Amino acid sequence: MNPLVDVCNISFSYSSDKAHSIFRDVSFSIKQGDIFCILGPNGTGKTTLLKCVGNVIQGWSGTVNLDGRDISILKTSEVARGIGYVPQNQAPSFPFLVRDIVVMGRAPHLNVFSSPSKNDRDIACDAMEMVGILPLAERPCTMLSGGEWQLTLIARALAQEPRVMILDEPASHLDLGNQLRILRVVKSLAESGIGIVMATHFPDHAFIVATETAIMNHGIIAHRGPPEEVITDRNMRETYGVDVKVIQVGEGVGRKACFTSL
Amino acid sequence: MKLKHLMKNITIYHCFILCLITLILPAAEGLTQTLEKTRLITDMHGKKVTVPVPLNRVALFGGPSGQIAYILGARNQLCAVTSALKGSELINAFDPTIKSLPGPRSVSGQINIEELVLSNPQLVIAGTMDGSIVEKKTKIPVAYTESNMNHGRDLLKREIRFYASVFQKEERGEKYIAYLEKTIAFVTSRTADIPEEKKKKVFNAYSHNHLVTLGGDTFMHERIVTAGCIDATVEIRTSGSKEGLHSGLTEISQEKVLDWNPDILIIDSGKPDDLYKDARWKNIKAVRNRQVYIQPTGVFIWDRPTAEAAVLYPLWLAKTVYPERFKDVNMMKEVKRFYSEVMFFNLSDTQAKALLDGSYKRSIDAAHGKW
Amino acid sequence: MSSKDKWAGIGIAPGRLIVLLAFMLGAVAVIALMLGQSTIPAATIVKILASQLFPIDRTWPPTLESIVLDIRLPRLLAGILVGAGLSISGAAFQGLFRNPLVSPHILGVSAGAGLGAALAILFFGNIVAIQLFSFIFSLTAVSMTYGLSRVYRTTPILMLVLSGIIVGALFSSCTSLLKYIADPVNDMPSIVFWMLGSLNNASNRDMIIVGPIILIGISVLLLIRWRINLLAMGEEDARALGVNTGRIRLTIIICATMISAAAVSIAGIIGWIGLVIPHIGRLLVGPDNKYLLPVVVLVGASYLVAVDTLARSAFASEIPIGILTALVGAPIFAYLLRKTRSGW
Numbered sequence: 001m002n003p004l005v006d007v008c009n010i011s012f013s014y015s016s017d018k019a020h021s022i023f024r025d026v027s028f029s030i031k032q033g034d035i036f037c038i039l040g041p042n043g044t045g046k047t048t049l050l051k052c053v054g055n056v057i058q059g060w061s062g063t064v065n066l067d068g069r070d071i072s073i074l075k076t077s078e079v080a081r082g083i084g085y086v087p088q089n090q091a092p093s094f095p096f097l098v099r100d101i102v103v104m105g106r107a108p109h110l111n112v113f114s115s116p117s118k119n120d121r122d123i124a125c126d127a128m129e130m131v132g133i134l135p136l137a138e139r140p141c142t143m144l145s146g147g148e149w150q151l152t153l154i155a156r157a158l159a160q161e162p163r164v165m166i167l168d169e170p171a172s173h174l175d176l177g178n179q180l181r182i183l184r185v186v187k188s189l190a191e192s193g194i195g196i197v198m199a200t201h202f203p204d205h206a207f208i209v210a211t212e213t214a215i216m217n218h219g220i221i222a223h224r225g226p227p228e229e230v231i232t233d234r235n236m237r238e239t240y241g242v243d244v245k246v247i248q249v250g251e252g253v254g255r256k257a258c259f260t261s262l
Numbered sequence: 263m264k265l266k267h268l269m270k271n272i273t274i275y276h277c278f279i280l281c282l283i284t285l286i287l288p289a290a291e292g293l294t295q296t297l298e299k300t301r302l303i304t305d306m307h308g309k310k311v312t313v314p315v316p317l318n319r320v321a322l323f324g325g326p327s328g329q330i331a332y333i334l335g336a337r338n339q340l341c342a343v344t345s346a347l348k349g350s351e352l353i354n355a356f357d358p359t360i361k362s363l364p365g366p367r368s369v370s371g372q373i374n375i376e377e378l379v380l381s382n383p384q385l386v387i388a389g390t391m392d393g394s395i396v397e398k399k400t401k402i403p404v405a406y407t408e409s410n411m412n413h414g415r416d417l418l419k420r421e422i423r424f425y426a427s428v429f430q431k432e433e434r435g436e437k438y439i440a441y442l443e444k445t446i447a448f449v450t451s452r453t454a455d456i457p458e459e460k461k462k463k464v465f466n467a468y469s470h471n472h473l474v475t476l477g478g479d480t481f482m483h484e485r486i487v488t489a490g491c492i493d494a495t496v497e498i499r500t501s502g503s504k505e506g507l508h509s510g511l512t513e514i515s516q517e518k519v520l521d522w523n524p525d526i527l528i529i530d531s532g533k534p535d536d537l538y539k540d541a542r543w544k545n546i547k548a549v550r551n552r553q554v555y556i557q558p559t560g561v562f563i564w565d566r567p568t569a570e571a572a573v574l575y576p577l578w579l580a581k582t583v584y585p586e587r588f589k590d591v592n593m594m595k596e597v598k599r600f601y602s603e604v605m606f607f608n609l610s611d612t613q614a615k616a617l618l619d620g621s622y623k624r625s626i627d628a629a630h631g632k633w
Numbered sequence: 634m635s636s637k638d639k640w641a642g643i644g645i646a647p648g649r650l651i652v653l654l655a656f657m658l659g660a661v662a663v664i665a666l667m668l669g670q671s672t673i674p675a676a677t678i679v680k681i682l683a684s685q686l687f688p689i690d691r692t693w694p695p696t697l698e699s700i701v702l703d704i705r706l707p708r709l710l711a712g713i714l715v716g717a718g719l720s721i722s723g724a725a726f727q728g729l730f731r732n733p734l735v736s737p738h739i740l741g742v743s744a745g746a747g748l749g750a751a752l753a754i755l756f757f758g759n760i761v762a763i764q765l766f767s768f769i770f771s772l773t774a775v776s777m778t779y780g781l782s783r784v785y786r787t788t789p790i791l792m793l794v795l796s797g798i799i800v801g802a803l804f805s806s807c808t809s810l811l812k813y814i815a816d817p818v819n820d821m822p823s824i825v826f827w828m829l830g831s832l833n834n835a836s837n838r839d840m841i842i843v844g845p846i847i848l849i850g851i852s853v854l855l856l857i858r859w860r861i862n863l864l865a866m867g868e869e870d871a872r873a874l875g876v877n878t879g880r881i882r883l884t885i886i887i888c889a890t891m892i893s894a895a896a897v898s899i900a901g902i903i904g905w906i907g908l909v910i911p912h913i914g915r916l917l918v919g920p921d922n923k924y925l926l927p928v929v930v931l932v933g934a935s936y937l938v939a940v941d942t943l944a945r946s947a948f949a950s951e952i953p954i955g956i957l958t959a960l961v962g963a964p965i966f967a968y969l970l971r972k973t974r975s976g977w
Binding site for chain 3: 051054055056057075076077078079080081084085087089092093094095096097100101104105107108110112113114115116156157160
C-alpha cells in the first residue's frame, strides 16, 4: 500500500540559522488506517511539525508528499482536500452555530465565490453524526464545553473528506470521559480508512489507539516504532526526566500502561 | 509772660505743622502725578478699566474689529494684532509694517500668551472668551468688547465709540459713524419706495457648497433689508454659537434653497459659472436668470460683521440688485472714496477692481497655505 | 437536516427576512423621495420617475421634477450606497479582524479622508477638489497602514491594527494642525461640517463617479462573503481549510477601503453605521456572513436613508447626519440587544 502522506527530512526554523531550528530532519509516512502518535515534552516542536505537515504554516524545508505529490507546489485548497488539520484552538469571538463551523470544512471543495450547497450541508451533517454531535448542530459555538468544541473541530476536518487527519493534542484539557470519547472517534476514523497523525501528552493514549508511536525530543524524532517498543521505562525517563513504570495490565484492559510517582 | 508762653507754644505748634507739610507735600505731589498718568475707561460690558496715559501699546484681539484701529487712525497705538488682520492683503498693501507686529492670537482663536506678554501691552481689547484667558494667565488689564452676529449697526456704533474712547480718537469715530449713517440713509432713500411685491429675494450663501448660512436674526439680515431686498433666510435662527463653530453659521439642505427660490444669490467662494452648470441649482430663479454674484473682499470678506462691510455691503448689494435705481453710483468710485476718506488707503484702480471682484479673498486663503 | 434553516435570532428564515428587508428599503426610498421641505405625493414621484423611461405627459411643474430628479434622487442614491457600503465594510472588517468592535475606519480611511478634505478646503475650496483629495488621501492612509504592517512578507492582524492606529493618529494630528491655522469664519465651519458628515452635497455627477466604485466593492464582498466566515476562525484555521488567506485578506481590505473612501469623499465622516449595523444584522440572522452581509447591506441602506430624510426635513436647517446616526441608532440598538438577549 502506498503511503498517503510521506514526510521526508523536513526541518523548520524561524531564522535562517539551521542551528536554531525548531525541529530538523523529521521523516515518517502514513498509510490508510494508521494512527501515528507523537509523544514528547512541551516545547519540543510537535505542534510546529504538525502545522508544517498540515500546510498551515510555510517556510519549512524538506518534502511532504501527499499521494506522491509535493504539497509545496499544490494549491492550498488541494492540500486541504487531502489533509484535515484539527488545531488546538479557542472558539472564535462570533457565535457561529456548530453546523456553520462544520460546514466550513467544505471550503477546499468550493470555489471562492460559492457558499455550501445542499450536498455540502449533507456531508457536514454526516460528519457531525459520525463524531456524535448532531444534537448540538444548532448550538452557538460559544456555548460548547471543551470536549464538544474538540469534536466540532474534528467534524469540521472530517467534512473536508481528507485522506489524512492531523490532530494536535485533541484530548488535552478534557476529562477522562471526553478523552475516551475522542479516542473512540479517532479509532473509528482510522477504521474508516483515514490515516491519523496525532500529538498527545498521554502515553496511555498511544497504547490505546496508536499503530505507531514516535517520541520527539529536542527537535528530532528520538524513537519510533510500535508503542510497546517505544514507550519503555528508559525512554520515558530520557524524554521527560522523571521515573515512569510501564506495566502490562490484565483484568479486562489487556494493554500496557504508564505509572508514575513522586 | 503768659503771652510769651503762648507765642512760644504757637511757634512750636506751627513749626510742627510746617515740618509736617514740607514732609508730606512732595509725596502728595507724587501721588497726584500718578493719578494724572492714568485714566478710567468703561468697556462694552460696563466694566471700568484703569489704563495708563499715554496709551500707546494696545493688543487687539477679535478678527473683524482689527480694522477699527485704521479707521480711527490709531495704528501706532497697537503692539499686537490678530493673525487674521496680519493676513489681510489689503492691510499689507497700505501698512507693510503690520508684518513685524506680533500676532499672538491665531486665526482659529488660540492665544500664544508668551508672545502676547513679550509684546508688552498696556491693555488687551478682546471678546469674552479671549479676554478671560488673558485675565486668568496674565496681569495685563483687559477691556471687553461685545461682538456677535445678532446685532447690526447699533452694536457696531457702540463698538466704534468704545474703541474711540480707548484710543482717544472720538472725532475719527464720529466721522466714520457719520459716513455710515449717510451711506445707509442714501441707500434707504433709493430703496424705501420699492413695493413689497417688487422686492427681490436675496440669499447670501457661505462656504463652498453655498449651503451654509447665517440666520434671519443676524447683521446680514439687516444689511439685506437695508438694500431693499427680502432676506431668504428669514426663518433660520442662528443666535448663539455652535460647538466647534465660531460664528453661529448653520447648514441648510439643497432643497431648502429651492423652497426659498431666491432672485439673487451671493456667494463667497467658487464661481457663478459652476452654479450655472449644476443641475441641482438650475431651477433656482437666481441661477436661471444668471443672478449669482461673488461678493467683494476688502480687509476682510464683506459677509462678516466688519466696519467696512457695514457701510459698503448694503450699497453694493442695492446697486447689484437694483442697478436702475443706482445709475449714478459708481462702485469703483465709492470704494475708493470710502477707503481713502475713512481709512486713508488710496486704492489704485487695479486694487479697487480686485476688491470688488472678490479676488482678495483668494489671496487671504493662499496666505493661510503658506504658514 | 441542514435545509431546515431555523434560527434562534428572531424566528424568521434568513431568506425570507432578506426579501422583507428589500421591501423595507423600497418603502423607505419612496418615503425619502416624498418627504422634504415640501411633500410630494407618491403617485407624482412614480410618474416623474417613469417619465424618464416612457413618454408620459408632464402634468407637473418642472421645479417638482428637478426636486425629485436633481436633488432628492442623488441624495437617496448616496444614502443607499453610503449606508450599504459602510455597513458591509464594517461587517467584513469585523470578520477579518475577528473583533466585533472594529469599524471600517480602523485602517485610517477616515483620518486620511479628513486630512485630504481639510487640505482641499484650505487650498482650493471647491467640492470636486474636496472629494478628490479625501478619496486619494484615504487610499494613501490605508496603503501606508498596510505597508507598515508588512512583517517578514506576512501581515499579522495585530500589526495591521497597530499600524492603523499609528497612521490614523498621524493624519488626524495633521488635520488638527490645519484646523488650527484655518480661517475661523469660513474654512473652519466647512471643515467642521464636513467632519460631521452630510449627504447634502450629493449630486448626480457624484453618483456616476462614486456609485460604480461602491457597487463593485459591495458586489465583490458579497461574492466572497462565505469565505469571510473562514477568516473569522483565524489565520491558521483558514489555511488549514484551504484558504489563501493573504489574497482574500487583501481583497477584503481593498474592497472595504475603496467603499469607505468613496463613501467618505461624498458624505464626509459618518460614524456609528459601520460599527453597529453589523451587530444589528447579527442579532437578526446570526454571524454567518452568507446571510449577514446581504442583511447588513439592506439594513444599512434603509437606516441611512431614513436618518438622512430626518436630517434634511425635520427643521429648516440641516441636522448633521453624523450626530443623528448615533442619536437615533443607539436606542434602536439597545432595544434589539435587550429583546434578543442572545449576545453575539
